[in-house]
Amino acid sequence: MLLLTLYRGLTDLSAPVVRLLLLHRRARGKEDPARLGERLGHAGRPRPDGPLVWLHGASVGEALSLLPLIDRMTAERPGLSVLCTTGTVTSAALMAERLPPGAVHQFVPVDRVSGVRRFLDHWRPDLLLLAESEFWPNLLVETARRGVPMVLLNGRVSDGSFTAWRRHAAAPLRHLLGLFRLSLAQSETDAARLAALGAAPVRCVGNLKFAAPPAPADADELARLRAVLAGRPCWLALSTHPGEEALAARVHRAVAERVPGLLTLVMPRHAPRGDAVRAALEAEGVTVAQRSAGVLPGPGTDVYLADTMGEVGLFARLAPVVVMGKSLLGEGGGQNPLEPARLGAAVLFGPRMENFREIAARMIGADAARCVSDAAALADAVADLLLDAADRSALGARGAAFAAGEADVLTRVLEALAPWLDPLAPVRATPPEALSHAGGQAGGHAGP
Structure with missing residues (x-):
């Protein structure tokens, strides 16, 4: 003490x-x-x-x-x-x-x-x-x-x-x-x-991370960006940290040799870093369109920098392949791979997933995500998935099924909290009409 x-x-x-x-x-x-x-x-x-x-x-x-x-x-x-x-x-x-x-x-x-x-x-x-x-x-x-x-x-x-x-x-x-x-x-x-x-x-x-719903996206903006991309193959480096943006640019150059028309999407974990991220990307020799500046990607754009807040759902829907940040360089720790998996993206991450060790290991075991060892392996994995639609779709489907596999965790948490919540505000009783839809069982009960 x-x-x-x-x-x-x-x-x-x-x-x-x-x-x-x-x-x-x-x-x-x-x-x-x-x-x-x-x-x-x-x-x-x-x-x-x-x-x-x-x-x-x-x-x-x-x-x-x-x-x-x-x-x-x-x-x-x-x-x-x-x-x-x-x-x-x-x-x-x-x-x-x-x-x-x-x-x-x-x-x-x-x-x-x-x-x-x-x-x-x-x-x-x-x-x-x-x-x-x-x-x-x-x-x-x-x-x-x-x-x-x-x-x-x-x-x-x-x-x-x-x-x-x-x-x-x-x-x-x-x-x-x-x-x-x-x-x-x-x-x-x-x-x-x-x-x-x-x-x-x-x-x-x-x-509880399994209980989160899919990240939302504005439907009109999603349709607009899909039209802008015009079917270009793309992948997303999600929740990146310093050093990972330059790595994403190097991966882009390697993948573009195998995948014509490639567009790389980069979403930094902290949107206010946008200007610094753009400088790091351009220092690697790639052309950048910066979303916070109101610029859309054109045919000659290599990287679309999504330095905005609250748009994970939008960009994870645009990209069929998503790579998790904070997992390849520096102190590591990883970011939550369930977010893009819920949306059906094929998920990749590096070996530094300490903060999500159990989830990452289970996803790898279920072939619901894949781990890459370094930048070269990442470039190969991204290119392979973009070129193999069947493998990409199957990996994304397994990831989505894994992310939905423990949706009842929220009910278990609420049951554990009931001794403290019940004295404050009891659960609202289920309306009688809801019971009739459940098979006409007699009597009422408390619960969701």
């Missing part, structure tokens, strides 16, 4: 540093200037009346995994309000578009006691559902001190975190994990690691 006490004391003294850090992040486009106060615990919206469930996810991936849960909770439990917090500008934009009525978004406060207390004083949550591994000490301790039940959702412990936490922060983490009433792990490996670190009780009911 000494480390935890020291951490809390140091964060109390950090106000000037925190403000400078937030201003620096704002200047780099990593904070919303109009909502900077939320990062200090000042509410940007009034608290809804009635019971309030607070869900927190770090960024886009965690927020996407929470959306189906939020949709079901608000639909099934009238009178229940939802507060969703995240920490990035990109995730805030996503939540603004996709949160259902009865749910509001706020930026999570920086982990200082004063800001966390200010946040809790205003929102007064009745339950906290925290996604994956956002173990901010002040946030957890202050929430628990107010008697707010906390449940860990889709808990995940990476290889590096498991080693580091056991070696350097075993006692503080054991205390923090002990504050959760229940920890739901996204895999059996994560469940074992959470238990070893001090979480109890721990259960594995499946990975």
Whole structure:
């Protein structure tokens, strides 16, 4: 507990540093200037009346995994309000578009006691559902001190975190994990690691990432871009990170030697990097059309740079072959391969898929995705799939079936949460007319 006490004391003294850090992040486009106060615990919206469930996810991936849960909770439990917090500008934009009525978004406060207390004083949550591994000490301790039940959702412990936490922060983490009433792990490996670190009780009911619906796309814009592409063969480098865009350009040149008319689509993970990404691509000698500048690809365009937010569904529908970013270079970790798989794309990724190890391994085992070792292997795989329509379609179909294979995980998660949700807002009873459509069974029941 000494480390935890020291951490809390140091964060109390950090106000000037925190403000400078937030201003620096704002200047780099990593904070919303109009909502900077939320990062200090000042509410940007009034608290809804009635019971309030607070869900927190770090960024886009965690927020996407929470959306189906939020949709079901608000639909099934009238009178229940939802507060969703995240920490990035990109995730805030996503939540603004996709949160259902009865749910509001706020930026999570920086982990200082004063800001966390200010946040809790205003929102007064009745339950906290925290996604994956956002173990901010002040946030957890202050929430628990107010008697707010906390449940860990889709808990995940990476290889590096498991080693580091056991070696350097075993006692503080054991205390923090002990504050959760229940920890739901996204895999059996994560469940074992959470238990070893001090979480109890721990259960594995499946990975919430399987519950996400297909990413949406504007039908008119999809039709317009398909007409612009005019049948050109294309592939998508999705959620790329620094260094991967230059690699995509080199892969483009190699594949174009075998696939005439090739267009490469590049969607960086962080859209504000667009200008830097364009410079990196052009430095490799390819011609680029930049979407954020309103430019469409022409016959002489090599790469269409999709530096926009909220359009994964659009570009993953345009490209029959999708390569996951953050999986070939640098620190790795990977991005969620289920997103393009749901849309029937043939999915490829590199060997650095640590953050999605179980999903990646299972997809490879089911031949629902393929792993490539390096840039040369990636170029060969992309070219082979673009030239072999039957293989491409079969791989995409197996990927779509895999992504849909655990759709009932959401029901299992909601069943595990029922002891805390039921006292706040019971599930709405099924209307009698719905029962008649289910075969005319007598009597009613509570449930979706």
